[in-house]
Amino acid sequence: MRIGGVFAIYTLSVAIFLVAWWGFTFVFPPIFLPSPLTTMRKAVEITRTGELPWNIVMSLFRVLSGWALGAVVGSFLGVVMGRLPWVRALALPVLEYFRFVPPVTLVTLFIIWFGFGEESKIVLIFYTAVFIVVVNTMAGAASVREGAIRAARSLGATGTQVLFRVVVPETVPYMVTGLQLALSNAFMTIVAAEMLAAKSGVGFMIWDAQIYTKTERMFVAFVTLSLMGFCLDRSVHALSRRMFVHYRVV
Amino acid sequence: MTEKVRLERVTKIFEDARQARETVALKDVSFGIEDRETVALLGPSGCGKTTILNIIAGFILPTEGEALIEGRPITKPGPERGVVFQEHFLFHWLTVEDNIAFALKVRGVSRREFLPRAHEFVKRVGLTGFERHYPDELSGGMRQRVSIARVLINNPEILLMDEPFAALDAQTRLLMQEWLLKLWEEHQMSMLFITHDVDEAILMADRIFIMGVQPGRIIQELKVPLPRPRARTMLTSPAFMETKAGCLDLIAKESAKIFEQGG
Ligand SMILES: Nc1ncnc2c1ncn2[C@@H]1O[C@H](COP(=O)(O)OP(=O)(O)O)[C@@H](O)[C@H]1O
Ligand SMILES: [Mg+2]
Numbered sequence: 001m002r003i004g005g006v007f008a009i010y011t012l013s014v015a016i017f018l019v020a021w022w023g024f025t026f027v028f029p030p031i032f033l034p035s036p037l038t039t040m041r042k043a044v045e046i047t048r049t050g051e052l053p054w055n056i057v058m059s060l061f062r063v064l065s066g067w068a069l070g071a072v073v074g075s076f077l078g079v080v081m082g083r084l085p086w087v088r089a090l091a092l093p094v095l096e097y098f099r100f101v102p103p104v105t106l107v108t109l110f111i112i113w114f115g116f117g118e119e120s121k122i123v124l125i126f127y128t129a130v131f132i133v134v135v136n137t138m139a140g141a142a143s144v145r146e147g148a149i150r151a152a153r154s155l156g157a158t159g160t161q162v163l164f165r166v167v168v169p170e171t172v173p174y175m176v177t178g179l180q181l182a183l184s185n186a187f188m189t190i191v192a193a194e195m196l197a198a199k200s201g202v203g204f205m206i207w208d209a210q211i212y213t214k215t216e217r218m219f220v221a222f223v224t225l226s227l228m229g230f231c232l233d234r235s236v237h238a239l240s241r242r243m244f245v246h247y248r249v250v
Numbered sequence: 251m252t253e254k255v256r257l258e259r260v261t262k263i264f265e266d267a268r269q270a271r272e273t274v275a276l277k278d279v280s281f282g283i284e285d286r287e288t289v290a291l292l293g294p295s296g297c298g299k300t301t302i303l304n305i306i307a308g309f310i311l312p313t314e315g316e317a318l319i320e321g322r323p324i325t326k327p328g329p330e331r332g333v334v335f336q337e338h339f340l341f342h343w344l345t346v347e348d349n350i351a352f353a354l355k356v357r358g359v360s361r362r363e364f365l366p367r368a369h370e371f372v373k374r375v376g377l378t379g380f381e382r383h384y385p386d387e388l389s390g391g392m393r394q395r396v397s398i399a400r401v402l403i404n405n406p407e408i409l410l411m412d413e414p415f416a417a418l419d420a421q422t423r424l425l426m427q428e429w430l431l432k433l434w435e436e437h438q439m440s441m442l443f444i445t446h447d448v449d450e451a452i453l454m455a456d457r458i459f460i461m462g463v464q465p466g467r468i469i470q471e472l473k474v475p476l477p478r479p480r481a482r483t484m485l486t487s488p489a490f491m492e493t494k495a496g497c498l499d500l501i502a503k504e505s506a507k508i509f510e511q512g513g
Contacts, residue, residue, distance in 0.1 A: 145339065151335065152341075153327040156404070169341070246386070
């Protein structure tokens with residue numbers, strides 16, 4: 001399909017959604033379902049007061065800092081585990097176990113350990129991201145083409161040079177996949193965490209709106225969340241594709 | 251003449267731990283490659299050609315016997331043995347010039363110094379104008395020329411080539427063979443050239459080792475009576491035809507043996 005065609009379909013899809021939403025507001029009272037227009041008015045209002053931007057910034061700050069930490073540590077561990085079978089064998093059972101502990105279940109534990117401040121949320125996001133990055137990076141590092149390593153070795157590269165000049169570049173596409181998956185997971189986790197234990201953030205907005213039945217605010221938060229997630233995801237995709245064109249990032 | 255490489259009664263056994271099975275990839279292989287000599291290994295797939303190259307390259311060690319480079323035992327890869335793989339194994343995240351300069355970079359040569367050297371080799375392999383291209387943007391023949399330049403920059407004692415043109419179409423292959431012959435005239439290094447193409451073996455080599463399978467071994471050595479410099483026109487010369495007939499005869503006999511054994 002042409003770019004223009006794709007764009008038209010996208011617009012149509014959003015339009016149908018908005019019309020359907022608007023249609024349902026005639027069936028349900030505003031306390032259940034505020035209309036798109038009221039939602040937008042509310043959004044403008046709490047943007048003016050600075051409340052919405054502040055919560056967006058707080059959520060983004062938590063997600064991005066935890067994610068960045070997880071990316072650095074996860075990439076490093078992933079490469080080590082991918083290249084050293086005995087480290088992999090040691091770590092894999094633990095990894096397999098923790099993979100099935102949903103991050104949200106650790107919110108309270110991390111508050112006990114790290115306090116009610118930002119640390120506990122960042123650690124939680126770090127926890128969410130690090131496993132995903134490790135698992136993907138490890139798969140990549142373990143599947144580096146043996147021939148490329150041999151080529152480098154016979155050209156005179158030392159072990160360390162092979163690691164940084166061949167293994168890491170060959171692993172980049174897998175790392176990028178891991179980073180993208182980690183980011184969307186981190187995003188979902190932070191919203192849940194903020195609903196449970198925070199005084200700011202988009203997740204907190206939903207929780208706050210819910211206990212006071214401020215449905216309009218809740219809908220503003222929903223729309224904000226989906227837009228934030230969408231923009232974050234797209235920019236990471238676009239950025240990684242631009243930065244790593246020649247690394248065969250898909 | 252001095253020998254660059256020598257294999258002495260080399261046997262290589264691969265063990266498949268899971269199936270508790272052994273493959274005798276090479277059995278008692280002995281030969282030498284002299285200075286400036288091109289030796290071709292000719293044989294069907296699975297006869298151990300790549301295993302021989304891997305041993306000389308230092309990627310694997312023989313189970314029994316000895317492999318020597320200029321009289322010293324081969325224990326690991328080294329830049330004096332340039333390897334060209336069938337699947338080129340270029341670094342796809344690096345440009346042509348950076349691929350070619352890889353050996354200089356790992357030796358700590360600065361960019362200012364290695365770029366002119368790399369460009370000289372870009373020119374030598376006829377890729378001027380493609381310095382900043384990436385391997386994924388090149389044709390198969392061009393990629394193989396980059397991987398040859400990448401080892402030539404090390405000024406190797408010997409070039410080890412594993413079916414370097416097998417993946418190319420017939421026309422490109424012929425062009426590349428002629429090109430490599432010309433390159434050889436300029437550099438005059440020793441060469442181990444692996445192929446399963448009889449014409450290619452005769453055109454490139456001074457001596458051909460015809461190999462057999464199960465176990466992988468050398469059946470016969472054949473001298474190629476063609477003068478240097480070699481040219482494509484020799485492909486139809488009587489001496490070429492005679493050598494080819496001899497090769498095919500030996501190959502046919504070996505295949506018949508396998509056929510009778512039900513292999
Ligand atoms: N790493 C390995 N592990 C087990 N068997 C191998 C290995 N490498 C090669 N072989 C076996 O050794 C034999 C010779 O292989 P190879 O040297 O690749 O043959 P060729 O290059 O002539 O096609 C084959 O039977 C192959 O399956
Ligand atoms: Mg082979």
